[in-house]
Amino acid sequence: MDNAATTPVRPEVLDAMIPFMTHSFGNPSSLYDIAKISREAVAKARSQVAAALGAQPKEIYFTSGGTESDNWAIKGVCFANKNKGKHIITSPIEHHAVSHTCEWLEKQGFEVTYIPVDKYGLVNPDDVSAAIRDDTILITIMFANNEIGTIEPIAEIGKIARERGILFHTDAVQAVGHVPIDVVSMNIDMLSLSGHKFNGPKGTGALYIGKRVKLVPLMHGGDQERKRRAGTENVPGIVGLGLALELSVSEMKETTEHLKELRNRLIDGLLKVPKSHLNGHPQMRLSNNVNVIFEYIEGESILLMLNRKGIAASTGSACNSSSLEPSHVLTACGLPQEIVHGSLRLTIGDMTEEGDVDYLLEVVPEIVQKLRNMSPLTPQ
Amino acid sequence: MDNAATTPVRPEVLDAMIPFMTHSFGNPSSLYDIAKISREAVAKARSQVAAALGAQPKEIYFTSGGTESDNWAIKGVCFANKNKGKHIITSPIEHHAVSHTCEWLEKQGFEVTYIPVDKYGLVNPDDVSAAIRDDTILITIMFANNEIGTIEPIAEIGKIARERGILFHTDAVQAVGHVPIDVVSMNIDMLSLSGHKFNGPKGTGALYIGKRVKLVPLMHGGDQERKRRAGTENVPGIVGLGLALELSVSEMKETTEHLKELRNRLIDGLLKVPKSHLNGHPQMRLSNNVNVIFEYIEGESILLMLNRKGIAASTGSACNSSSLEPSHVLTACGLPQEIVHGSLRLTIGDMTEEGDVDYLLEVVPEIVQKLRNMSPLTPQ
Amino acid sequence: MDYSETVMDHFENPRNQGTIENPDGIGEEGNPQCGDIMKIYIKVDDNRISDVKFQTFGCGAAVASSSMATELIKGKTLEEAWELSNKAVAEALEGLPPQKMHCSVLAEDAIHKAINDYRVKQGLSPWEERAGKESHHH
Amino acid sequence: MDYSETVMDHFENPRNQGTIENPDGIGEEGNPQCGDIMKIYIKVDDNRISDVKFQTFGCGAAVASSSMATELIKGKTLEEAWELSNKAVAEALEGLPPQKMHCSVLAEDAIHKAINDYRVKQGLSPWEERAGKESHHH
Numbered sequence A, B: 001m002d003n004a005a006t007t008p009v010r011p012e013v014l015d016a017m018i019p020f021m022t023h024s025f026g027n028p029s030s031l032y033d034i035a036k037i038s039r040e041a042v043a044k045a046r047s048q049v050a051a052a053l054g055a056q057p058k059e060i061y062f063t064s065g066g067t068e069s070d071n072w073a074i075k076g077v078c079f080a081n082k083n084k085g086k087h088i089i090t091s092p093i094e095h096h097a098v099s100h101t102c103e104w105l106e107k108q109g110f111e112v113t114y115i116p117v118d119k120y121g122l123v124n125p126d127d128v129s130a131a132i133r134d135d136t137i138l139i140t141i142m143f144a145n146n147e148i149g150t151i152e153p154i155a156e157i158g159k160i161a162r163e164r165g166i167l168f169h170t171d172a173v174q175a176v177g178h179v180p181i182d183v184v185s186m187n188i189d190m191l192s193l194s195g196h197k198f199n200g201p202k203g204t205g206a207l208y209i210g211k212r213v214k215l216v217p218l219m220h221g222g223d224q225e226r227k228r229r230a231g232t233e234n235v236p237g238i239v240g241l242g243l244a245l246e247l248s249v250s251e252m253k254e255t256t257e258h259l260k261e262l263r264n265r266l267i268d269g270l271l272k273v274p275k276s277h278l279n280g281h282p283q284m285r286l287s288n289n290v291n292v293i294f295e296y297i298e299g300e301s302i303l304l305m306l307n308r309k310g311i312a313a314s315t316g317s318a319c320n321s322s323s324l325e326p327s328h329v330l331t332a333c334g335l336p337q338e339i340v341h342g343s344l345r346l347t348i349g350d351m352t353e354e355g356d357v358d359y360l361l362e363v364v365p366e367i368v369q370k371l372r373n374m375s376p377l378t379p380q
Numbered sequence C, D: 001m002d003y004s005e006t007v008m009d010h011f012e013n014p015r016n017q018g019t020i021e022n023p024d025g026i027g028e029e030g031n032p033q034c035g036d037i038m039k040i041y042i043k044v045d046d047n048r049i050s051d052v053k054f055q056t057f058g059c060g061a062a063v064a065s066s067s068m069a070t071e072l073i074k075g076k077t078l079e080e081a082w083e084l085s086n087k088a089v090a091e092a093l094e095g096l097p098p099q100k101m102h103c104s105v106l107a108e109d110a111i112h113k114a115i116n117d118y119r120v121k122q123g124l125s126p127w128e129e130r131a132g133k134e135s136h137h138h
């Protein structure tokens, strides 16, 4: 029930990777025959990723994950354009891979505008438009939020960015493989994705970089990836990412329908608990995401109880993070501090079954009751 | 015969990785039980790497490879210390992951001194000492060179750096698992390594960061790796790297003896070809590295011929690189342009056998003769 | 989060959870950073804590600390109870992760508040926190 | 480097490799960037290239281009041989990787130099390179 955090590698994906770990170990950038097999496998994966995004293969660059893709896109554009301008537009609900990168750039002299979101976590494209300045060099708004599942109006933001001639990056780590994406019609200039979010391997990712984008490498070194991303290619990882994405996209329609059914059932059931609320947008949300607040109780203790019942989940509570800061996402949605702590995120996957949902609907209300009995906040 | 480029994953390493790809897919930074298995496996790998370097586990940070480790160490220290100074000392024979990083930093206002090397590719520690300025913030000199195999006087350089209070980074990608290393007695502050150079997985690496080192993250984002290197941990990769390194170190003595024997036989045999010369230091060199120049002929064509005979190798020739620049390493060793183009690097591994060496000693002289017949440079 | 089995036991089976009607002292303490809140109720007989209950809104470590701390002061004199440090609570729990030590401080502080609440109600002057004591605001 | 089978064939079995004793024209061309050198020897009878040989120090593409180019101009008139473009050589080789196109330019240039060497020796004025022609110095 924590499929948004990470997913296991699919068996057929693992099978495709193994030969590149044990046998065809040539370095795809070198001359010899054995390397040719690797080279062709990487080219195939590049086409698979391109096809999933409506991009050209040569616009796909493999990275070590969503974090690297986000860091590269944002720092890369900023360092390449610092003579043009120093203003970045983003949202307050980005993943830390984006938000901490922006914060670091602020220390380097860049300026960042955070477009507020509404109570569902939605960015208003008009606000983006209004925030554009003469020295704006980048807009970075996530495709779908990892905590509350809200899907942002990416095509509208892309249109504005393109019309105003500003580069548009989107962190689509939670969306790729789950939501239809077309970088051309959506006017996306750069898009980050991460392999382990769609049953591909961990430590793999990609950045789509549209042809018109100039950016500085994050990884300087060898000539790999058209001299833009150095480092010996992780061939098995790349092969696994490509295949996993192709499979996810081909099964997307079916999977989505199945997940939506389970998700809605889960939401409806959980909201029967008194003093509970749904976080995120009721319709414009990822089909795998459920995020509910239970008043008067604290998130980490819900997780611990669920863990004892064999269920993995996630929370926006500060007590569960080493920084002691509560979820910046829920806070940005306007939730008061006392309530932010009681959120529960359950993210389902293709392996989730009806029985799992039923089990959850049985145990969660019991846990909530138990914790409410213990809480000094619960009204008598 | 190109083991310095990349090595296959050992079967026992692969076996250790697979469960973390298919089953225990918890995210080691989260709460639930399934994640505990991952967390403990990562901790074990961290201890394995630390033990191999004489470091503390908490000084080991996992990355996506040697390139990331080099970029992080160098950019990280420079951005963290830019108010203290802007001078970097390095050598002209570094891997591009170091040299291109330094070149980029030069564009950002840092200044770089390249300590010249002698004809064997050796850095003289006295030259390093003499190059230190009041505003020197970093010395970065590789442990062992990837082209010519020369092993640098790291302990001597480390001593100087420590005495002068300057941080010392070494790119030990070619040395780790092949040469004994002790970061404490060698006074190394930061050390880069890459998993696939010692039969670990590609797309994995680590950076040792001594306790006294302050550096800016290269990957901003989540709280992983003690908040210094964000990104979902590549658990299977980390597990594989740790085990592969432990195995390499435990077998090092034996392997080295075996390799040295084969290497010396190969060198002696190749040098029987007239007008051939050894590149790199005759004694202070990696036990797996052979690098020979054949006058009057060009490297890529040697590789192609070898390839047709089923042998993978490498060259410093420009014709084999997409940049058309000949090896900066051989050039730095003072080799004239005409000669730089005829180098052949053969790197052996644990799987190399005597028969392989004999076969090489049979085919290489034939190939050299054939190409010399074709060359306008060969004296009549 | 790696909690010891003792922490998990006290979390799942909290001792002394609940309230006391007409308590002799109440102490409430909150951590503004993590938002957690702990409330301790005591009954005092003959300068001894004859009964103690807690209510906690907080993480696993906070709940376990409340449970363990109340166990440790039950039946003790007020002076003995005052001496209970957060470290002793954490030790009794077989350790807490470093970033969770503040949760045990919450328990120490809430007990102190409850004791002083009792003292003030009795017309006594409140005891002072010893200097250099660990804070739960880190 | 992915070379076509035709490139590999001409690389491994180079046609017209060697020198001509007392040639009518010699052309030598080098690429200062990659360091490669190509030398073309021609024998001319009746304004036709009756024999041609090459020597090459260079990459696989350079060797294959020399071999193919000499095949293509053998028996041709000097005018026809002059018209041979590097693109035609590359096409005859079933393509060259983009960064290897300059190797075929080397062949075109060496042939032009050999032809002009012949013309000058005959007391004729050298032909001029057409404008906008691809350079091997990129």
Ligand SMILES: Cc1ncc(COP(=O)(O)O)c(C=O)c1O
Residues within 6 Å of the ligand: A005, A064, A065, A066, A067, A068, A070, A095, A097, A142, A144, A145, A146, A171, A172, A173, A174, A194, A195, A205, B230, B231, B232, B233
């Ligand atoms: C929205 C979003 N962006 C970025 C990331 C970072 O991806 P990774 O951990 O694979 O580097 C994640 C996942 O953790 C995410 O959910």
Ligand SMILES: Cc1ncc(COP(=O)(O)O)c(C=O)c1O
Residues within 6 Å of the ligand: A230, A231, A232, A233, B005, B064, B065, B066, B067, B068, B070, B095, B097, B142, B144, B145, B146, B171, B172, B173, B174, B194, B195, B205
């Ligand atoms: C000396 C040296 N440094 C750095 C690297 C880069 O390592 P990787 O390709 O694993 O990123 C290599 C290998 O290519 C190397 O040999």
Ligand code: FES
Residues within 6 Å of the ligand: A318, A319, A320, C031, C034, C035, C036, C058, C059, C060, C061, C062, C100, C102, C103, C106
């Ligand atoms: S009480 Fe704050 S995290 Fe435990």
Ligand code: FES
Residues within 6 Å of the ligand: B318, B319, B320, D031, D034, D035, D036, D058, D059, D060, D061, D062, D100, D102, D103, D106
């Ligand atoms: S002739 Fe220069 S690379 Fe081929």
